[in-house]
Amino acid sequence: MPGFAYEPAMFKQVMSGRAVSKDPVGTPDSPVVVVAADPYYAQNVADEVAHRLGIPTGNASTLTDFSAAGPSSIAASAGDLADVALRRRVRRSAHVAWVRSARHGNQREEAESLAVLSTAADAIIEFDPSDDGGVSESVDGVLRSLADKPGALSPLVDEQQMVFGDGRRTDIVVGHGVIDRLKDFVHSGCRKVAIVTQAGIDVTVDCGVEQRVFEVPPGESAKRLDVVGDLASRFAQWGMTRADMVVAVGGGVVTDLGGFAAASYHRGIPVVHVATTLLGQIDAAIGGKCGVNLPEGKNLVGAFWQPRAVLCEIEALDTLPTREFTAGMGELAKYHFLGGGHLDRLTLTPRVARSAAIKADVVTGDEREVGRRAILNYGHTLAHALETAGHYDLRHGEAVGIGLIYAAELAHRLGRINAERVAEHRKVVRGYGLSTEIPDGYDLDLLVDLFARDKKALTGITFVLDGPNGVETVPVDDNTALRETLDAVI
Numbered sequence: 001m002p003g004f005a006y007e008p009a010m011f012k013q014v015m016s017g018r019a020v021s022k023d024p025v026g027t028p029d030s031p032v033v034v035v036a037a038d039p040y041y042a043q044n045v046a047d048e049v050a051h052r053l054g055i056p057t058g059n060a061s062t063l064t065d066f067s068a069a070g071p072s073s074i075a076a077s078a079g080d081l082a083d084v085a086l087r088r089r090v091r092r093s094a095h096v097a098w099v100r101s102a103r104h105g106n107q108r109e110e111a112e113s114l115a116v117l118s119t120a121a122d123a124i125i126e127f128d129p130s131d132d133g134g135v136s137e138s139v140d141g142v143l144r145s146l147a148d149k150p151g152a153l154s155p156l157v158d159e160q161q162m163v164f165g166d167g168r169r170t171d172i173v174v175g176h177g178v179i180d181r182l183k184d185f186v187h188s189g190c191r192k193v194a195i196v197t198q199a200g201i202d203v204t205v206d207c208g209v210e211q212r213v214f215e216v217p218p219g220e221s222a223k224r225l226d227v228v229g230d231l232a233s234r235f236a237q238w239g240m241t242r243a244d245m246v247v248a249v250g251g252g253v254v255t256d257l258g259g260f261a262a263a264s265y266h267r268g269i270p271v272v273h274v275a276t277t278l279l280g281q282i283d284a285a286i287g288g289k290c291g292v293n294l295p296e297g298k299n300l301v302g303a304f305w306q307p308r309a310v311l312c313e314i315e316a317l318d319t320l321p322t323r324e325f326t327a328g329m330g331e332l333a334k335y336h337f338l339g340g341g342h343l344d345r346l347t348l349t350p351r352v353a354r355s356a357a358i359k360a361d362v363v364t365g366d367e368r369e370v371g372r373r374a375i376l377n378y379g380h381t382l383a384h385a386l387e388t389a390g391h392y393d394l395r396h397g398e399a400v401g402i403g404l405i406y407a408a409e410l411a412h413r414l415g416r417i418n419a420e421r422v423a424e425h426r427k428v429v430r431g432y433g434l435s436t437e438i439p440d441g442y443d444l445d446l447l448v449d450l451f452a453r454d455k456k457a458l459t460g461i462t463f464v465l466d467g468p469n470g471v472e473t474v475p476v477d478d479n480t481a482l483r484e485t486l487d488a489v490i
């Protein structure tokens, strides 16, 4: 039976709750960088790590050049790692351990430093600040993360495969440097590869055959039929044939356009997506939906066209604007409740890989969204209403974050989940630096009207709600409950 298999061996990086290793770590051969929201806390932990390992304490100023220094333990802040080139260098030549309070979800954390620390960290160590401030727990965690490293500073790469009933396959490869794998997915006989991308996406690819870059304009407004038509004309002028292929390098706008151009050029040629936004990696590039907007509505013309492979280049996320990164986390937050569990305790590569795996699993079971695929719209009913009513001044993922809280409050009101489960939703969304409240200025009655326009079923409005059987679609016909529940998210 064709199916989807996911190998979870990679979740080695979950540090929390594991027994303290008795194995001596030995002297690390590279610097250890301890980062925390609170610089004094980071310094305390770094000092103790230095003491336990018998190595000197370093200074954050040495982050710019490790070459002269031997192994040392250095405390650093998100600000010290803000520069993209420096962060990349540090990640390659040091072990970056992020010590994070287990209570981080109690208040909204600063998005900018969350994005920096999320992209920098080789390990995330959660500590409980209730006992001795958690210092010894954090130090144990840092030492354990050093001992657990799969190889000297070797980056983690995750590979998975979607297999459809008729034998089609999509490889999903997640990690640092995975664009180097692109050549593996260029089929023999392919002579030309069209790289569809946007200006400003600083990711260069090498397909190993003749290739040419075709830029599309930025933004949602670029998802138009004439942009696809223009791409196809340029493909034809270049002499691309049915034997050739498209590689889309970018976020959801690029993979939607590149995917649809590939789906329709010569009635369909292969496509590989190189996803460079967080939203693209965990959502847009996976599942084969692609298409464009019409003046009459979003995504009204398109196709199901499965990519040959999806390469999620984690390195690309370094340059993503903070707001795009944080918004992607809003979409990612929904996977906590679709079987993902504590994704926030994972470093970026396994976090993206696990989220991608959940989407891939749902899509392989219901490629054309006749049933279960709808659960991927968890949090989306309010999100779509907010996007429509607010004329898109919220990023999609930001709206999904608020939508998740609303869906949890509604499920609670309908007796499907308890108050703790609602609190968990709030903790997860806040912990990613997102708001849990509808911004001022929205007409709440209008939002309820818009729910009905989003997904009107015969028996009521179809919501995706958490409950005793997990997240599922539920018809709701009680408009008073829908309106009153909005008061819980303002």
Ligand SMILES: NC(=O)c1ccc[n+]([C@@H]2O[C@H](COP(=O)([O-])OP(=O)(O)OC[C@H]3O[C@@H](n4cnc5c(N)ncnc54)[C@H](O)[C@@H]3O)[C@@H](O)[C@H]2O)c1
Pocket: 198, 199, 200, 201, 202, 218, 219, 220, 223, 250, 251, 252, 253, 254, 256, 276, 277, 278, 279, 280, 283, 284, 285, 286, 287, 288, 289, 290, 291, 299, 316, 317, 319, 320, 321, 324
């Ligand atoms: N097909 C699907 O299943 C599906 C699912 C979800 C969303 N989508 C679509 O995805 C689109 C949104 O995607 P998105 O959030 O990725 O937005 P996007 O593609 O517009 O990218 C956001 C911005 O980031 C820039 N960018 C991309 N990668 C970068 C990088 N590595 N460094 C710096 N800048 C970079 C882009 O040029 C763009 O300006 C929407 O059109 C939505 O409809 C499709």
Ligand SMILES: [Zn+2]
Pocket: 283, 331, 380, 396, 400
């Ligand atoms: Zn979405």
